[in-house]
Amino acid sequence: MITARDDRRRTFETVPAGVEAATWWGRAWVAALEERAQDAARLERGRAYATEGHVDAVTITPGRIVAYVRGSRARPYRTELSLTAFPDAEWAALLEAVAADPTALAALLEREVPQSLAETVLPGAGELVPRCSCPDTARPPCKHAAALCYRAARLLDADPFVLLLLRGRGERELLEELARRNAAHAAREQPDAAPGFPGVPARAALARTSLPPLPAPPAAPAAVGLPPAYPGDPAAPDPLALDQLATDAAARALALLTTGEDPIAGLTLWQDAVRLASAHPTAGLTGAARTLYRDLARATGRTTTDLARAAAAWRQGGLPALTVLEEPWDPPAGPFDRARPALLAAGQGSFRPEHNRLTARTRQLRLSREGLWYAYESRPDTADWWPTATPCQDPVTALLR
Template structure:
């Protein structure tokens, strides 16, 4: 295979400061940042790097196999050369990666179209190849003299998330292969695989291989277009008839359940036709407990008497169910668990939580917090942070003597608490 040396280094111009909440926008950029944050040992340095990257302190980034380099300005405007090393894949690993790619026609087609399908990560991992960095995989070198990650190298790592937004092939270049080399290898191996003779086996099923059938699809009649999504869910038939219902049957409740089923079917069809579901709809309904499903149903704005039945059936009462519905709208099952469960944070999870709280604010701005289980209450204020089992922070505030959810989750406890305080200020206004 021809090696394109000019393909083995790319330089990206410095990016302007990042605006808005999301630092990376695409799946690949977000996957990189998730891997970075989940494997970081020092949340304080990570936070410092995020601030520098957001402020536009990272200069032009050079990407080569096994190394990324940039000049990063610290908070005092001193510039340092920062390098981050990532181990290249071995020749044997690249062979396995290419074999895996060629076995999946969808990957070949996407790569040759210069697209990086997200499932490439999972399929590569199944063959023992990790594309995204794991614990300790990112080795820092910085001119500031730090022996481990510092704010400058952390900022460079964050900037890579934005580079992956521009071109996810950057990840494969860091792992050792430039885009042209990779595509040449995929094309050559795919062609060799297609030309290789194969002997039919008695155990092989009769018929035509799916990839072969797809490749010759242009000789077949065209498939009908996908159905258009109805503007609204279907309306169930009315159960208000002259025949009295059987004992214990509530027609209004049945009509509500039918309407919610139609709405759920409409949502699932919309997801299938147009993309991903909303965050609060990610929970699989089939896995909900009866109590959780009652809250989901109550979130569908039932008639008053149906809501009363749901409130009585869950044992929450009217106000408690209203709070649970608010949590559901903010985050589905995860938010509901944070509302209902108080648990003891132990060992490593507690150390990470304390480190996150210590680094979230400057010392003079840090609020006084009183801890109980997975809940940290601001002393002298109606605000509270709750730690979910997934490591995210959920904001709460006290209303009429009851703690209620005040916003969605955040990785940064300071951001979560700020949303709780903002919600309280809006209520007062």
């Protein structure tokens, strides 16, 4: 279930191509910053930065749009544009106006900014407030803030709900509230109209019948039971393979019963093989487990060592942990700027950054895209990294678990 809090944060890893705004509301957004600017050269440099791809992932929350913008120095700058979010009373009036106006509602559903809302939701001159961690603070906006403004305009071109999120409400909650208000308007306009579909009076539908109440469903078992024993008939399938299939099917059925989610939905062949292998320890394997590892590795074109390492990562944190093991990426500077001094202050030594990894001799921390730190260890003078412990948002805690 997506909550209002989840609906009020969106991150765009990529931005539609181009720099110049294509819609009238996108151009109005740019004009709100350009009309405040005191230096045309900064704007032109910001436009060039946007064209050259200097703006990294853009995150939007009520009242703020934030991104890291790469300038002439190696470390990117944290750049922000602020816009006042509406209070609840102003939102109520705005939603009521849209629900009562079929033209405005249709435009919004077609992902266009309704003309009737232009003066309300679009920023006026000087209403966009730029902030940047760069040293150029004399005459805002700086070139980094200008670059972010131009890139944000392309997001608004494609989806005006980005602008409404800046004003304080997410797309899902807006559409749900508009649906409720639109239904209320329709009911007031046609209070006595008969429905165009067959039905029964509510009193009859809710009347008691002679049917007894349904029994309460049995409680879900705490764990998967043991599969039956299979005969070792040479003409029958391998009993060990049948045992594995039955045990895994029972585990999937229990997961579906208790969570409503299929644990293998969307997994690749390799990811599903890792999931199966993770149910068995990687040390002191039984003969049956060794056979399973060998068969899974052969079916996926990997080695048993690759599979054992991946299974250890899966036990560390499921599919997200396997992604951390296999996919390096380049995070923004902020998490590392906080983690390295914290590790040094905790007496853990100096860690060397590379991609999303911090390494110090035989210890390593890896940062996931979700902001969790995963601990790894290797033998001295090798790069044979194996996952350990469980992930944590605090790098020191993740390392010492």
